[in-house]
Amino acid sequence: MVVINFIIQNILTQSAVIIALIALLGLVLQRKSFGTVLTGTFKTLLGFEVLSAGSAVIVASLTYFGKIFQHAFHLNGVVPSIEAINGQAMNTLGLGNAIAFTFLGIFIVNIIIARFSPWKYIFLTGQALLWMSTMTVVGGKICGFNTVITVILGSVIGGIFAVAMPALAQPFIRKITGNDAIALGHFCTVGYLFEAGAAWIFGERGENKHSVEDIKLPKALEFMQDTYLSVAVVMVPLYLITAAFAGPKWASVGTTNYMVEAFLQAVQFVVGVYVLLAGVRLLLGEIVPAFRGIAMKLVPDAKPALDCPVLFPYSPNAVILGFVTTTIGTVIGMFLMPVMGLAVILPGMLTNFFAGGTAGIFGNVVGGRRGAIIGGVLHGLFITLLPALLVVALQSLGFVNASATDSDTIVAALMYAFIFAPILKAI
Amino acid sequence: MFGFNKKKKVEFTNAKELTSEEIENLIIRAAKLKKEVSAANADDEKIKLYEDLGTVYVKLNQTDNAISAYEASLKIKEQFGDAYNVLLNLYEEKRKIAAAAKDDAEIQKWIGKTDRLLDMSKRVLRSNMF
Numbered sequence: 323m324v325v326i327n328f329i330i331q332n333i334l335t336q337s338a339v340i341i342a343l344i345a346l347l348g349l350v351l352q353r354k355s356f357g358t359v360l361t362g363t364f365k366t367l368l369g370f371e372v373l374s375a376g377s378a379v380i381v382a383s384l385t386y387f388g389k390i391f392q393h394a395f396h397l398n399g400v401v402p403s404i405e406a407i408n409g410q411a412m413n414t415l416g417l418g419n420a421i422a423f424t425f426l427g428i429f430i431v432n433i434i435i436a437r438f439s440p441w442k443y444i445f446l447t448g449q450a451l452l453w454m455s456t457m458t459v460v461g462g463k464i465c466g467f468n469t470v471i472t473v474i475l476g477s478v479i480g481g482i483f484a485v486a487m488p489a490l491a492q493p494f495i496r497k498i499t500g501n502d503a504i505a506l507g508h509f510c511t512v513g514y515l516f517e518a519g520a521a522w523i524f525g526e527r528g529e530n531k532h533s534v535e536d537i538k539l540p541k542a543l544e545f546m547q548d549t550y551l552s553v554a555v556v557m558v559p560l561y562l563i564t565a566a567f568a569g570p571k572w573a574s575v576g577t578t579n580y581m582v583e584a585f586l587q588a589v590q591f592v593v594g595v596y597v598l599l600a601g602v603r604l605l606l607g608e609i610v611p612a613f614r615g616i617a618m619k620l621v622p623d624a625k626p627a628l629d630c631p632v633l634f635p636y637s638p639n640a641v642i643l644g645f646v647t648t649t650i651g652t653v654i655g656m657f658l659m660p661v662m663g664l665a666v667i668l669p670g671m672l673t674n675f676f677a678g679g680t681a682g683i684f685g686n687v688v689g690g691r692r693g694a695i696i697g698g699v700l701h702g703l704f705i706t707l708l709p710a711l712l713v714v715a716l717q718s719l720g721f722v723n724a725s726a727t728d729s730d731t732i733v734a735a736l737m738y739a740f741i742f743a744p745i746l747k748a749i
Numbered sequence: 750m751f752g753f754n755k756k757k758k759v760e761f762t763n764a765k766e767l768t769s770e771e772i773e774n775l776i777i778r779a780a781k782l783k784k785e786v787s788a789a790n791a792d793d794e795k796i797k798l799y800e801d802l803g804t805v806y807v808k809l810n811q812t813d814n815a816i817s818a819y820e821a822s823l824k825i826k827e828q829f830g831d832a833y834n835v836l837l838n839l840y841e842e843k844r845k846i847a848a849a850a851k852d853d854a855e856i857q858k859w860i861g862k863t864d865r866l867l868d869m870s871k872r873v874l875r876s877n878m879f
Contacts, residue, residue, distance in 0.1 A: 352853060503837070503838045504838075611857055611860075611861075614856065615853045618847075619853070622849045622851075623848075626841065626844070628863065628867060629867055631867045631870040631871045634870045634871070634873075634874045635833045635834065635870055635873070641874055
């Protein structure tokens with residue numbers, strides 16, 4: 323009894339152990355060799371610890387940024403980063419166990435729906451599933467649910483999103499790719515549909531519709547070559563400008579010059595994202611292939627929902643235009659949100675590139691050039707508004723200066739905050 | 750709405766039934782292209798020949814050979830175009846066959862190849878931006 327109590331209280335409460343056990347289960351179900359099971363389980367454990375280390379670096383940098391932003395502009399400056407939210411939820415807030423079980427639950431619900439319904443979509447983007455499980459667990463926390471209900475509800479909602487989002491995007495995917503072989507598995511689909519709707523209203527139609535692919539775009543976005551450089555290119559000026567306004571009293575630490583400190587803190591943020599994503603890759607490296615193998619065997623006629631770069635080759639100009647126009651929209655949104663009484667949401671370059679770029683393809687296919695341009699700017703505003711709406715709920719839970727990014731995960735969390743929580747209060 | 754009613758049907762790959770004469774011609778064409786590929790020096794020429802060879806194999810329903818030809822084309826130069834588009838669909842065809850046979854190693858192999866194609870897509874887009 324003492325041993326069992328020890329295991330329950332000291333080992334099974336550790337998120338790293340729970341996640342490693344899920345990987346172990348997946349590997350055993352696939353009848354992998356003892357050596358593969360052992361190394362796979364350990365790699366997953368290691369992945370969680372690397373993720374935690376990255377999260378700690380990000381939190382330290384964001385705490386500094388939050389402080390100087392507050393003193394510089396007397397406003398709440400929030401960095402949109404789903405990685406930062408995931409890291410903080412897993413570690414600082416101690417939601418790692420619930421997230422791990424919800425992650426597994428979403429897999430299972432996704433397979434059940436695909437197996438027994440006409441919607442055969444199997445969501446294969448592991449990282450996006452981790453973000454979705456994070457946000458549904460955060461939603462459960464907002465509502466004050468206990469862990470069991472949080473996990474069950476999160477699994478069902480996440481599982482439904484994993485099928486519904488590819489299904490909603492599919493008519494557009496057929497138009498973009500010219501066939502029905504693959505689907506889109508990226509939890510920014512609400513944003514894509516928003517851009518498609520905007521492009522339909524404001525874009526070109528019929529004979530007047532001209533694709534972005536017919537024009538030659540300038541190639542002047544060298545910094546986007548590297549993921550981390552693209553984060554740095556925004557974060558470094560952002561920290562420096564904020565530090566300049568805040569002044570040495572608030573922005574310097576010890577004897578280090580305040581501008582040098584701001585620069586180093588911005589670099590620390592990039593380092594944190596780098597480490598955290600390396601952890602995520604390690605963490606998912608064993609679980610996701612195991613899930614894929616199991617899912618594909620259980621649903622042999624599955625339609626795989628793949629990450630957004632699957633669409634880039636079909637419309638590369640639209641991706642670039644989508645990135646640029648979404649960035650313009652997020653910059654406008656940054657100034658507009660405080661006017662509406664919301665927090666300042668700073669532009670997030672990774673989201674602008676991947677979500678903005680993919681949204682550009684949707685805008686172009688529906689409304690041609692004009693649709694992609696106007697739709698892109700509106701998409702930028704839309705993906706700034708969503709995290710702004712979530713800020714109050716996130717900060718009440720103890721999240722530091724960050725909000726989520728991927729629109730579907732935010733919509734899921736907003737469902738909890740704006741629908742479930744008020745209903746529960748009314749009851 | 751969204752122009753979904755104006756469906757543009759895109760015929761994909763190998764569905765058509767071929768006459769024995771057409772099959773024979775395609776086999777001859779494949780053999781000729783293979784010789785031309787080994788004789789070619791310039792990368793652009795090789796890419797074009799590999800893609801033509803891939804198209805012929807798709808018509809002949811020789812999926813494995815078609816995949817090898819298109820992969821050879823992308824190995825010379827990573828770029829968007831027919832090789833990417835056709836490979837994405839061929840990998841999915843192979844994945845479905847593996848899933849129906851419940852062959853885990855094959856399922857992982859074809860999903861892994863699709864993943865690498867997606868990585869290539871990111872690389873090509875980024876390198877095209879400057």
